[in-house]
Amino acid sequence: MKKEPSNGSMLADPTLLDKIDKLFACNVGEYIALPQLVVVGDQSSGKSSVLEGLTRLPFPRDSGLCTRFATQIIFRRSRDMSTRQITASIIPASDSDAERATRLKAWRCESIGGLEPDIFSDIMEEVYEMMGVSTTENTSLPTFSKDVFRLEICGPEEDHLSVIDVPGIFKNTTPGITSKADIHVVRDMVETYMRNPRSIMLTVVPANVDIATQEIVEMAREYDPNGERTIGVLTKPDLVDKGAEDRVLDLVAGNKLFIQHGWILVRNLNQQELRDGDTDRDQAEKAFGRTMPWNAIASDKFGIKSLKTRLQEAVTENARRAFPSVRSEISKRLKDSKNALKALGGDRETKEQKASFLLDIIARFQDITAQALSTNYGANDIFDTNIDLRLATVIVTRDTAFANELCKWGHEYEFKGEDDPTHNSSTENAITKPTAEQQTVQTRKIDSMTELDGIVTEQTNEALPSNNDINKWLSKLYRTSRGFEIGTFNGSLLATSMKKQSVKWVNFANGYISDVITIVHRFIVTTLKIAAVDQRVFENMLSIMMDALVDKYHRAMEQVQFLLHVERNGTPKTLNHYFNENLQKCREKRLKSILGDKVFHASGDVPVIRLDDVMAQDHRSNVEYTVQDIHDILQSYYKVARKRFVDNICIQAADYYLVTGPETPMKLFSPSFVNRLSEAELDEIAGEDASVQRRRSNLRKEIRELEEGRKNLF
Ligand code: GDP
Ligand code: MG
Secondary structure, three states: OOOOOOOOOOOOOHHHHHHHHHHHHOOHHHOOOOOEEEEEEEOOOOHHHHHHHHHOOOOOOOOOOOOOOEEEEEEEEOOOOOOOEEEEEEEOOOOOOHHHHHHHHHOEEOOOOOOOHHHHHHHHHHHHHHHOOOOOOOOOOOOOOOOEEEEEEEEOOOOOEEEEEOOOEOOOOOOOOOOHHHHHHHHHHHHHHHHOOOEEEEEEEEOOOOHHHOHHHHHHHHHOOOOOOEEEEEEOHHHOOOOOHHHHHHHHHOOOOOOOOOEEEOOOOOHHHHHHOOOOHHHHHHHHHOOOOHHHOOHHHEOHHHHHHHHHHHHHHHHHHHHHHHHHHHHHHHHHHHHHHHHOOOOOOOHHHHHHHHHHHHHHHHHHHHHHHOOOHHHOOHHHHOHHHOHHHHHHHHHHHHHHHHHHHOOOEOOOOOOOHHHOOOOOOOOOOOOOOOOEEEOOOOOOOHHHOOOOOOOOEEEOOEOOOHHHHHHHHHHHHOOOOOOOOOHHHHHHHHHHHOOOHHHHHHHHHHHHHHHHHHHHHHHHHHHHOOHHHHHHHHHHHHHHHHHHHHHHHHHHHHHHHHHHHOOOOOOOHHHHHHHHHHHHHHHHHHHHHHOEEEHHHEEEOOHHHHHHHOOOOHHHHHHHHHHHHHHHHHHHHHHHHHHHHHHHHHHHHHHOOOOOHHHHOOHHHHHHOOHHHHHHHHOOOHHHHHHHHHHHHHHHHHHHHHHHHO
16 A cells, blocks of 8 residues: 655644553543544444545455444554554453453554555454454354454554544344344444543544434534534545535535534545555545535545544644643542542451451441540541530430439429429439420430330330328328337338339339430441441441340349339438438428527527427327328438439449440450351451452452553653
8 A cells, every 4th residue: 555654744742642542551541531532423434434544554344344343543653663563452341350351451463564454354353252242143242342452553654643443333233243232232332432521523424315314413412512522524425416516515615513623525435446456545535526516625624634634633632631630530530449449448358357357347446435435526527427426425414314303303202391303403404394284204315226126115204293292191101001119110111102202213214224225326336337337247247246235235224123123122221421411401490490480589699499389389299290200211311312323323234334334335346256256257247248349359450550540641
């Protein structure tokens, strides 16, 4: 084939285009839209002929095979080479498995020389086989492949250009070769290339058909509505019917149809000329351009040379515009994929890797727990996004509410002479005040979790302490249970009245411990989820731990039942001196209330009371006297017992078994838990899903390729 000297339109920055080609070669085009030139059009519209004209290489059209895969053709000028050298290789489709990808990548065919048709046919045979597409009719092999055939053409005279020839779209199937499904396969493939906002579409349309109805023009308009990256090529002008030429001439002259780069008319060789092989393509085109009416076309809109010039301008400009953002996109994508890989954690194949993976999770879990319990909330952002994780604070708030509510609403009967509890100065915020209509207090403050059903107690509504006469109740109690004592009462009476007076402690204490269990469980779930990262691992760990957790929760519940029993069923007992002081105060108060109005002030402002008054005042009956005594003792004892009970519940049941003690559920997440796991259990918890493994290896491949691509950029 005769070789024309290069037209001298050497590109301003061939190194830039070179870099982009290298990015394609390391598969970066898979992740980032790279600037490229694609040739699109219907089957037999003349795509290969146009490429042949542009490259002066014979494209395999005579083999009867339509293009079955995208072909990337890269031209490089290399001044230090004396002859043209052609290298063929394959870029495997991105969804190929590793083995296939390596095999295809390894394939290479160098120094093909001039691409003589028969040599080229042999190469194509090999490529078809490598890709696994059919060469004969009626095989089970697919007709099309998503692999890319790459032809790199280096020589002293080459123009810098890189172009992708994609299979032509078609509407009618060919029995034995193309199926209905293939129509979609090809359409999808072509659309993938057209969708890339950085690709320039060389849209090839035969001039002898009605251009407006061409599907490929519609597709180009869809992906490039402003026509900024579409270059129109009209082929087969020699086949235009007599009389229909004006329509074509109009289209070329004006920039009709949406595209901004306009249309260029080329005349390629027809079937016959190709077969005979003695026609020079460029000569024939020139001769055709001199004939009427085609000689009217402006010279920059006719012929393969004009097309080449326009293409080079468009390609260079496109590459230059896109390049800075490509560079930053690669960096960003690289960062994202590295983060994603990190989030997946280390490999988990061997027993040791699995164990160390779990130990890492446990270390993270314990870190968060330690921070949560020491209120070191500044140490980790999760405490800002997840208020529930501020464990110490949530617990102490609940403790306070429990203490206050038991103080205000925990007793059955209101004691006489007690200050109105709602005006108590020690009132703290976390207490629910019963409304006038409700007249009840709820014992659970926190929404329960379904997985704790049957472990914790349900919500209860407690009536407020009764304002009915406590003395009436006590005197009935005394009358119905007294024995032979004279002027005093049986010790068991205190126990009986204490049991009745503290009846609501049961629900208040159970409500409290149920809330603490829920708080702790929610903390564990949230923290574990954060520490485990992988949702499946989190679920596995939680489920294998659940029995042990529930056991801990049960123990806390049991401790509450134990304390309730001790306080309510045991013998009333205290060594606390506050009991005596309280009792003393009660008696003083009572005496004061009886004698208060008899007091007068003697000299020196000393309050004085007559002995007669004292003697005369106490007219209470023996029973009344005893009942009041019971009241005062019960009141004094109740107060001491209540405080003791609240402290014990908070310290023994909640703190020891659930929050900071040696028996808390958080302590279950320890290295010894991992060590105790059998190999099967380890595998079940920490073994990777096939999908995770795939994702990891995909990310590794992506990172490797992007890094290689980035190296080429700088
Ligand atoms: P592709 O399927 O789009 O690659 O189309 P080809 O380049 O293989 O061309 C299909 C057929 O149209 C071939 O037989 C070519 O010889 C013929 N052809 C291409 N361009 C022209 C042209 O400008 N004039 C004539 N008469 N035939 C052409
Ligand atoms: Mg073709």
